[in-house]
Amino acid sequence: YNLIFTVKDEKGNQTKKEILIETFEVEPIVITVDPVYEQIMNEPASASFKVISVTGGHPNDSLASYSWKLNGVDLGIDRFNVELNNLSKGDYEVEVTVNTKLGISESKKMNFSVLENKLPNCTVESVDLLKTFNLNAKCSDEDGKIIEYKWFDDKIIYLKRQNFTLSKTRNTTINNLKLQATDDSFGKTIIELGDLIINNGTAIFKGKNNEK
Structure with missing residues (x-):
């Protein structure tokens, strides 16, 4: 971008100055999550998820909050990790969203399944x-x-x-x-x-x- 500004005095004299402003595209925010659960889970199951890194974004920005959803339902948790217990059989989607102080939000979704337990x-x-x-x-x-x-x-x-x-x-x-x-x-x-x-x-x- 070229920014031109002009300075004038009361006698009509003026000076122009041109400044070149170069901007760069911000790297996308990348969320890395460490999931902890059994490869094959039988009910009642437990699973935990922890955000281990958030990279990219504006260099002057920083994290403000977290939010977690389970199958689209907000869990009301504002921290970097979540623990899920007593999960019955079914398919699940966990979504974590990070919010920054500059108002940017980025989400990551993870899917897993819980199987019906077969009795002895x-x-x-x-x-x-x-x-x-x-x-x-x-x-x-x-x-x-x-x-x-x-x-x-x-x-x-x-x-x-x-x-x-x-x-x-x-x-x-x-x-x-x-x-x-x-x-x-x-x-x-x-x-x-x-x-x-x-x-x-x-x-x-x-x-x-x-x-x-």
């Missing part, structure tokens, strides 16, 4: 030996792993292991025995096994084998 599949094998009666849990988790087993009835938790062993040297009655298997997404499968009676060295297992 369980069966129970009973083994009647000379001195013990054993119940062995056979559980698998198609989309993860089993993190806890629990043997219990309506009142007592007996054991938190995969296998449940009872001595046949002591009379025992357990009504409505159940097995619970919990996966790594905290999904639970409960099997109602029925009544277990040990009387004078004999084990009587009235199994229901109903999965719940």
Whole structure:
């Protein structure tokens, strides 16, 4: 751009001055975000996003604020990071917007999906030996792993292991025995096994084998 200005005195004398002003196109603002979540996420899922750098823009400008949206809904968060918890199955879009003191806004969108959690599949094998009666849990988790087993009835938790062993040297009655298997997404499968009676060295297992 050429800027010309003129200076005149009261006698009509004047001087002109021409100044060349050169402007440069501002580099676009680039937002770099570090997402932290599992490559395959089962519900209930958690994810976090952190802005690690904002580059470009006017050299005399600076950041004024942040805003975050989840599926188009403003989360009301004005900071460089966001944590999302208890996400149910579905597709998600996270959008972060940075606003500068010169009134410039730039946004970045990121997409991810959460899958429905598949519950553990369980069966129970009973083994009647000379001195013990054993119940062995056979559980698998198609989309993860089993993190806890629990043997219990309506009142007592007996054991938190995969296998449940009872001595046949002591009379025992357990009504409505159940097995619970919990996966790594905290999904639970409960099997109602029925009544277990040990009387004078004999084990009587009235199994229901109903999965719940």
